[in-house]
Amino acid sequence: MTDLVLKNIGKTYPNGYQAIPSIDLVIEEGEFIVLVGPSGCGKSTLLRMVAGLETITQGDLLIKGNRVNDKEPADRDIAMVFQNYALYPHMTVRANMEYGLKNRGVPKEERQAKVTDVANMLGLDELLDRRPGQLSGGQRQRVAMGRAMVRDPKVFLFDEPLSNLDAKLRVQMRVEIRQLQRKLATTTLYVTHDQVEAMTLADRLVVLNKGKAEQIGTPMELYDKPATTFVAEFIGSPSMNLFDAMMTEEGIVLSDKTRLPMSHAHRGSVIWGIRPEHLQQSDEANADFSLQVQAVESLGAETLIHGLLEDGSGQPKPMVIRLAGPHLPEIGSYMWLIAPAKHWHLFDAVTQQRL
Amino acid sequence: MSVYFPQKKLPYLLVLPQLIITAIFFLWPAGQAVLQAFYREDAFGLSQQFVGLENFVDLFSDPLYYKSMLVTMVFSFSVAFLGIGVALWLAVMADRVIRGKMVYQTLLVWPYAVAPALAGVLWWILFDPNIGPIALFLDRIGLHWNHFLNGDQAMILVVISATWKQISYNFLFFLAGLQAIPRSLIEAAAIDGASSFRRFWDIVFPLLSPTTFFLLVVNLVYAFFDTFGVIDTTTQGGPDGSTNTLVYKVFKDGFIGLDSGGSAAQSIVLMAIVGLMTVIQFRFIERKVQY
Numbered sequence: 001m002t003d004l005v006l007k008n009i010g011k012t013y014p015n016g017y018q019a020i021p022s023i024d025l026v027i028e029e030g031e032f033i034v035l036v037g038p039s040g041c042g043k044s045t046l047l048r049m050v051a052g053l054e055t056i057t058q059g060d061l062l063i064k065g066n067r068v069n070d071k072e073p074a075d076r077d078i079a080m081v082f083q084n085y086a087l088y089p090h091m092t093v094r095a096n097m098e099y100g101l102k103n104r105g106v107p108k109e110e111r112q113a114k115v116t117d118v119a120n121m122l123g124l125d126e127l128l129d130r131r132p133g134q135l136s137g138g139q140r141q142r143v144a145m146g147r148a149m150v151r152d153p154k155v156f157l158f159d160e161p162l163s164n165l166d167a168k169l170r171v172q173m174r175v176e177i178r179q180l181q182r183k184l185a186t187t188t189l190y191v192t193h194d195q196v197e198a199m200t201l202a203d204r205l206v207v208l209n210k211g212k213a214e215q216i217g218t219p220m221e222l223y224d225k226p227a228t229t230f231v232a233e234f235i236g237s238p239s240m241n242l243f244d245a246m247m248t249e250e251g252i253v254l255s256d257k258t259r260l261p262m263s264h265a266h267r268g269s270v271i272w273g274i275r276p277e278h279l280q281q282s283d284e285a286n287a288d289f290s291l292q293v294q295a296v297e298s299l300g301a302e303t304l305i306h307g308l309l310e311d312g313s314g315q316p317k318p319m320v321i322r323l324a325g326p327h328l329p330e331i332g333s334y335m336w337l338i339a340p341a342k343h344w345h346l347f348d349a350v351t352q353q354r355l
Numbered sequence: 356m357s358v359y360f361p362q363k364k365l366p367y368l369l370v371l372p373q374l375i376i377t378a379i380f381f382l383w384p385a386g387q388a389v390l391q392a393f394y395r396e397d398a399f400g401l402s403q404q405f406v407g408l409e410n411f412v413d414l415f416s417d418p419l420y421y422k423s424m425l426v427t428m429v430f431s432f433s434v435a436f437l438g439i440g441v442a443l444w445l446a447v448m449a450d451r452v453i454r455g456k457m458v459y460q461t462l463l464v465w466p467y468a469v470a471p472a473l474a475g476v477l478w479w480i481l482f483d484p485n486i487g488p489i490a491l492f493l494d495r496i497g498l499h500w501n502h503f504l505n506g507d508q509a510m511i512l513v514v515i516s517a518t519w520k521q522i523s524y525n526f527l528f529f530l531a532g533l534q535a536i537p538r539s540l541i542e543a544a545a546i547d548g549a550s551s552f553r554r555f556w557d558i559v560f561p562l563l564s565p566t567t568f569f570l571l572v573v574n575l576v577y578a579f580f581d582t583f584g585v586i587d588t589t590t591q592g593g594p595d596g597s598t599n600t601l602v603y604k605v606f607k608d609g610f611i612g613l614d615s616g617g618s619a620a621q622s623i624v625l626m627a628i629v630g631l632m633t634v635i636q637f638r639f640i641e642r643k644v645q646y
Contacts, residue, residue, distance in 0.1 A: 053542050074548035086539035090561040099557070100547035147547075 003029040003064060003187040004050070004155055010058035011045055011211075019045050020211040022059065030185040032178070036198035037208035037234070043191045044159055046208070050189060051080050051157050063154060074103070079148035080157040083164065085140045087132040093119075093143050094128040100151045118146045121180075138169045145177070149184070156181070158190040162197065174200060195235055199223070207231050225345075229271055229352045232345055238276050238304060238320045240345065245272040247346075254309075258289045262341060269349035276304065276322035278343035287336035291319055293329045303327040307335065385626070391619035410620040419596060420604075420621075427600040430514060431578035438518045438574050439567060442525030447555070449526070450533045460530065467523035471581065475588030478516040502590060506597030509590045513598045516589055517582045525570050532566035533559070572636045579628065601625055 004027040011020040020042045027033050035043040048054040050061060052073035061069050068076045079100075087096050094115055101111045119125050122142045132140055141161060148156055161177075162170045178201055181188050192198055198205055199219040207214045207222065207230070215227040219235075226232035226240075233239040246253045247270045251261040254272065284290075291307035303323050308316035321337065329335055346355040360366050392410055394403045414420050445463060452459050466474070481489045482502060490500040502509040536559060544554045560567075583602055586592060592599035592607055599607065601621065609618030 051542075051546060053545070073542070073546045078546065080543070080546050082539045082543060084537060084539055086537065086543035088540060088544070088558060090564075099544070099549070103548035103550075103553065147543075151547075 002026050002062075003031070004189070005062040006046075006050075006059070007062065008059035009046070009049065009056060009061060011042070011049060011054065012057045018211065020049075023206075023211075023213050025206060025213070025216065027187055027189070029187055032181050032188045032190065032201060032203045033206060034190045034192060034198040034202035034204075035206045035208055036192055036195060036202075039193055041208040042211040043193075043208050045211075047080075047157055047159055047189060047191045050155070051078055052076050077154045078157055079151050079153040079155075080159065081144045081148050081161045083160045085132070085144040085161075085164075087140060087143055087147070089132050092129050092131055093124060093135070093146075096132070096143060097147045097150050100147065104151075114150045114152075115146075118150045121149075122146050137165050138173065141165060141173055145180070149180075154187065156186050156188040156190075158188065160192055161190075162192070163194075170197075177201065195237065199235070205235075207234060209234075225354065227354050229273070229347045232273050232347070236275055238322065240273045240275050241279075241319045242271050242273045242347075243309070243317055244349065245270050252344075252346075254289075258309075260288055260339065260341070260344075262344070264346065264355070266346070266348075266355050270355065271347040271349055271352070273345035273347065274339045274343055276320040278340060279319075279321040280338045280340065281323065282336050282338045284336050286338060288339050290334045290336050291321070292316070293331055293333050293335060294318075295331070296327070296329065298326055298328070300326070305329060305335070388619045388622045388626075391615055392623050393616075395616045406616065410616045414617060414620050414624070419599075422596055423599050423601055423604045426510075426596070426598060427579065427602075430510065430517075430582075430598070430600055431575050433510075433514045434517045434521065434578040434582070435571055435574035437514065438521040438525050439570055441518070442522045442570075443529050443563070443567075445522070446526050446529035446533055447559075449530060463526050464523045466520050467527075469520060471517075471520060471584035472588050474520045475513075475516050475585040478512060478519065479589045482512050502594075504594060506594055509594060509598045513582070513586055513589055516585045517578060520585075521574055521577055525574065528566050528570055529563065532563045536562050572632065576629075576632055579632075580625070601628075 004025075006023055006025040006027075008022050008024060009020065010018070010022045012018045023046065025033070035046060037043050045054055049056050052068070052071060056069050060067050063076060063078070088099065091099065097115045097118065098111050101114065106114075115128070116125075119128055122145065124139070124142055124146055127135060127139060127143070132143065135143065141164075144161070158177075162173055165173060174197055190201060192201075202219055204216060204218055205222055206216050209230050215222055215231045222231055222235045226235060229242060232242065243254050247262075247264055247266050247268060251259055252270070252272050253259050260272075289309060291305075291309055293305055293307045295306040297304040297306070301324070303326060305321045305323065305327065307319055307321070309319045321335075347353060348355055393405060393407060395406045395410070396403050449456070449460055449463065469477070479487075481487050482500065484490050484501040484503065487500075493500040500508060502512045540558055540562075541554055544558050549557060579600075580602055582600070583606065586598055586600060586603045587606075590598045592603045602625065605618050605621045605625065608614050608621065612618075
């Protein structure tokens with residue numbers, strides 16, 4: 001059953017600025033949807049529109065089949081976790097979690113039972129009588145989630161909930177959020193600018209750019225078949241290498257005149273892409289091209305090599321390759337590389353769309 | 356942090372101007388008041404007689420002094436609560452204004468620039484039983500207004516005059532306090548199903564409590580000691596002492612009644628009250644409300 005439907009949703013501010021032209025999205029019950037994009041892409045605005053904190057100026061928002069455009073946030077049966085957690089500083093953890101239930105007239109015993117339940121699940125039992133100021137960042141994060149969970153809402157909304165945590169805690173909380181969501185099977189809309197978070201959490205991702213959904217799909221769909229150059233660059237770290245190229249009878253010709261044999265109906269300017277992890281080292285005889293090494297980042301399990309793709313034009317193009325295990329090529333030396341054809345990505349040079 | 360000076364004299368020299376000012380303008384007159392409190396002086400200031408604690412004994416056996424104390428309490432708390440209440444209401448409203456915010460806020464701050472005596476005169480004219488538009492309006496709706504005869508009405512007049520000015524001051528603090536509350540807290544409460552009424556009383560008001568407490572003390576001090584001008588221009592403490600606050604009584608007994616000893620004794624009591632209020636202010640405000 002569909003849980004949350006965004007039908008031609010758009011937002012135009014009173015001053016005429018169009019933050020979101022139009023977005024269509026159908027979310028199934030229990031799905032974990034991540035809205036991801038660079039800052040200013042409209043992802044938070046979209047989430048706040050679903051929450052009812054921003055007005056919707058166009059389209060319909062349906063929760064469980066009911067149009068809720070004009071309903072107050074409280075009447076939409078959603079719960080939200082804010083970036084700064086937005087815990088009530090003068091209330092204890094228990095009072096924070098109870099507040100929503102209290103406002104809805106839930107009797108005291110039931111309230112306490114629910115809070116105890118959720119506190120148990122999140123390991124907050126010991127902290128119930130403390131105030132937010134006496135908690136660590138991770139604990140506050142957990143309380144914010146607990147406050148959302150006690151209400152047992154139809155939809156969870158997360159607005160960059162992990163961005164105030166340190167790197168280690170972020171990874172830990174990421175895993176916890178995913179496990180909790182699986183267990184509760186509550187439909188979730190999650191906003192982040194971090195593509196790793198997006199990839200690891202999402203059932204499906206929505207990549208937003210300038211208020212438009214560039215692509216909607218599972219993490220692997222987006223990784224394997226990015227619909228636009230924007231998605232190609234945004235998903236995956238380090239980003240995909242993209243080069244201007246020409247599609248001819250003989251295949252792809254890069255600007256440095258390197259020819260890569262390929263048969264494709266398209267002719268003319270294209271953008272050719274390959275991910276850093278798909279490039280392979282080879283010997284001079286079999287290589288597609290050579291790379292002059294500029295910098296080496298050794299990460300232990302893998303090595304990132306930044307280099308320049310030499311060409312006759314005098315403007316070498318930067319390229320990154322990612323190799324498993326340790327490698328220590330000399331700076332300035334040349335590496336011979338193969339780009340396997342099955343990992344190529346081709347985009348129209350004008351529309352930036354996948355070919 | 357401490358700073359060490361190589362010479363012993365320099366630091367004393369540096370604080371000397373401040374010490375001199377304090378001594379001449381505060382310690383000396385205060386000392387004079389303390390001394391005078393133990394003397395009885397004739398009306399022309401020609402002779403003094405040491406009377407020990409007699410001035411204090413007189414003071415505390417005078418039913419008029421207790422009446423003045425009660426008047427001061429009623430007046431001060433009315434001014435503080437009214438001033439804080441109205442200012443909070445205005446600040447909450449101003450915080451919601453989107454268009455013309457600056458104009459609105461600036462206009463609300465203006466009354467603070469009006470001198471207390473002028474504020475008194477302004478309201479005195481508005482409420483004048485013969486020519487005041489408000490008094491005439493009240494008469495028309497059947498409420499006979501004459502603060503020259505009716506003590507309660509006189510009290511209402513001085514409370515309004517004193518409060519009006521203080522509202523601007525309170526308003527500024529409340530507005531700053533409101534703007535310091537993160538928007539997401541209010542939004543979280545809205546999602547939690549709290550009506551705007553509940554959001555205010557459950558979230559906003561408790562978070563403003565440090566500001567409110569600070570203003571309560573400041574307003575009480577203001578109403579206690581800083582409203583001489585307002586009272587002098589409107590009611591002169593009358594009718595029948597119904598607006599005769601402690602500070603106004605000091606002036607009246609000392610300069611009009613020419614009882615300098617009794618007036619000095621009252622000053623000492625007032626000094627003690629200021630000291631007490633300062634202690635309260637430091638003890639509670641410095642600690643802040645913890646969360």
